[in-house]
Amino acid sequence: MPLDLSPPLTSISLCPSSSSPSSCTQNSSRNCRLTHPWLRPNVVDPRGPGGRVRCLSTRPKRRASAARVDPEAEDLVRVLMRKFSDREPLLKTMDKYVRVVRTEHCFLLFEELGKTDKWTQCLEVFRWMQKQRWYVADNGVYSKLISVMGKKGQTRMAMWLFSEMRNSGCRPDTSVYNALITAHLHSSDKAKALAKALGYFGKMKGMERCKPNVVTYNILLRAFAQARNVEQVNDLFKDLDQSIVSPDIYTFNGVMDAYGKNGMIREMESVLSRMKSNQCKPDIITFNLLIDSYGKRQDFEKMEQVFKSLLRSKEKPTLPTFNSMIINYGKARLKDKAEQVFQRMRAMKYTPNHITYESLIMMYGFCDCVSKARDIFDELIESGKDIKLSTLNAMLDVYCMNGLPIEADLLFDTAKIAGVNPDSSTYKLLYKAYTKSQKKELVDKLLECMDRAGIVPNKRFFLDALGAFGSLPASPKPDSAKSSSSPEATIKA
Numbered sequence: 001m002p003l004d005l006s007p008p009l010t011s012i013s014l015c016p017s018s019s020s021p022s023s024c025t026q027n028s029s030r031n032c033r034l035t036h037p038w039l040r041p042n043v044v045d046p047r048g049p050g051g052r053v054r055c056l057s058t059r060p061k062r063r064a065s066a067a068r069v070d071p072e073a074e075d076l077v078r079v080l081m082r083k084f085s086d087r088e089p090l091l092k093t094m095d096k097y098v099r100v101v102r103t104e105h106c107f108l109l110f111e112e113l114g115k116t117d118k119w120t121q122c123l124e125v126f127r128w129m130q131k132q133r134w135y136v137a138d139n140g141v142y143s144k145l146i147s148v149m150g151k152k153g154q155t156r157m158a159m160w161l162f163s164e165m166r167n168s169g170c171r172p173d174t175s176v177y178n179a180l181i182t183a184h185l186h187s188s189d190k191a192k193a194l195a196k197a198l199g200y201f202g203k204m205k206g207m208e209r210c211k212p213n214v215v216t217y218n219i220l221l222r223a224f225a226q227a228r229n230v231e232q233v234n235d236l237f238k239d240l241d242q243s244i245v246s247p248d249i250y251t252f253n254g255v256m257d258a259y260g261k262n263g264m265i266r267e268m269e270s271v272l273s274r275m276k277s278n279q280c281k282p283d284i285i286t287f288n289l290l291i292d293s294y295g296k297r298q299d300f301e302k303m304e305q306v307f308k309s310l311l312r313s314k315e316k317p318t319l320p321t322f323n324s325m326i327i328n329y330g331k332a333r334l335k336d337k338a339e340q341v342f343q344r345m346r347a348m349k350y351t352p353n354h355i356t357y358e359s360l361i362m363m364y365g366f367c368d369c370v371s372k373a374r375d376i377f378d379e380l381i382e383s384g385k386d387i388k389l390s391t392l393n394a395m396l397d398v399y400c401m402n403g404l405p406i407e408a409d410l411l412f413d414t415a416k417i418a419g420v421n422p423d424s425s426t427y428k429l430l431y432k433a434y435t436k437s438q439k440k441e442l443v444d445k446l447l448e449c450m451d452r453a454g455i456v457p458n459k460r461f462f463l464d465a466l467g468a469f470g471s472l473p474a475s476p477k478p479d480s481a482k483s484s485s486s487p488e489a490t491i492k493a
Contacts, residue, residue, distance in 0.1 A: 150183025330363025
């Protein structure tokens with residue numbers, strides 16, 4: 001299906017000013033994440049008849065820009081995060097600041113703790129909140145916690161929080177169900193998760209307080225597009241058209257991105273046509289996902305066409321725009337084209353980031369220019385910048401794909417001396433390369449390094465590392481797996 005750019009992407013008009021709040025705007029299109037709208041405070045007495053607790057949403061308003069964030073609240077949360085340690089437990093730290101910590105600080109704490117593997121501490125903060133005199137049962141708090149648990153794969157804990165919320169006197173609303181659907185979609189059994197999500201969606205339709213909103217549709221549409229279920233995506237779009245809800249830029253970007261990553265270009269273009277018919281103007285996320293999708297399919301004519309449309313539009317290219325074009329040209333061994341993109345990027349006064357340099361390193365690796373890739377890596381070291389593990393992995397990958405395991409081993413040793421600590425991704429990469437080149441001495445050396453680092457290779461490690469060969473190697477020596485100093489120091493690969 002040819003890409004219809006007539007009228008061109010740049011000529012698609014913005015939604016009229018009389019459209020609903022959920023319609024796309026230039027400001028709202030800057031962020032491609034499917035986030036849940038903040039709950040607005042309900043002006044009601046928190047105590048219902050008979051003294052029963054009713055929900056009063058004290059959740060902070062959704063911040064449209066960083067300027068609206070309370071700097072003092074952020075500073076306090078940073079102090080609390082620094083204080084948390086084995087020497088000073090979380091609850092002891094919270095008690096020290098009990099006079100100043102309120103709901104808004106706990107929300108920020110949930111966000112920060114949710115970015116790490118310390119999801120259990122979110123529950124500790126929540127229990128601490130419940131003991132404070134200022135705490136009022138709040139849907140927003142439960143919605144946030146359910147979301148955090150879902151992202152960490154703790155679906156059962158998310159369900160427990162949902163039950164706990166209802167037992168506390170809170171009535172579920174749309175945002176809570178959206179968080180619950182998202183939590184299920186993070187589980188490993190995708191078929192079961194999608195069935196659960198549709199079940200909740202149907203239930204929401206039957207409850208006035210929990211009617212699906214645009215966020216609900218966005219979550220479901222993207223999930224089914226990722227699952228390649230075109231029929232269900234079309235059914236959801238039809239349902240959306242018949243509802244009072246209007247699609248926004250996230251709706252179309254989410255589905256197109258999922259289709260594009262699955263290589264379903266025709267379906268992606270169909271959603272693009274739907275987006276144009278809804279008079280929703282593309283944002284930089286739209287342009288970038290189209291460029292990346294066409295690049296991965298090596299349809300460079302359409303990729304370049306979209307890039308030209310981007311330059312004619314009011315949007316500006318971003319670093320991901322150029323990074324995607326560089327790496328995809330590299331995979332097609334079009335070195336000159338990739339170098340032209342980098343030169344153009346510099347001419348437009350963009351400063352490369354570490355992903356740009358990694359894209360260049362990989363591009364030269366695909367084009368058999370190992371020395372040029374190493375030159376870029378050495379320049380980064382000489383610049384004094386901190387070398388990221390992903391950059392080291394990129395250079396190691398270049399050596400491995402070009403059949404240079406000895407050079408990869410030398411770089412690996414040098415990197416450890418320089419203080420760049422490898423993780424399981426590095427070991428998987430090298431194990432696969434050393435095994436493929438039949439370098440038994442390097443394999444043995446690598447397993448010893450893993451043992452010293454406390455990384456125990458398991459079946460998953462070998463399956464991931466050697467999936468292309470269809471066979472598992474001999475198991476490492478049992479003693480090596482037992483020599484870690486303590487279970488806490490051992491990391492499962």
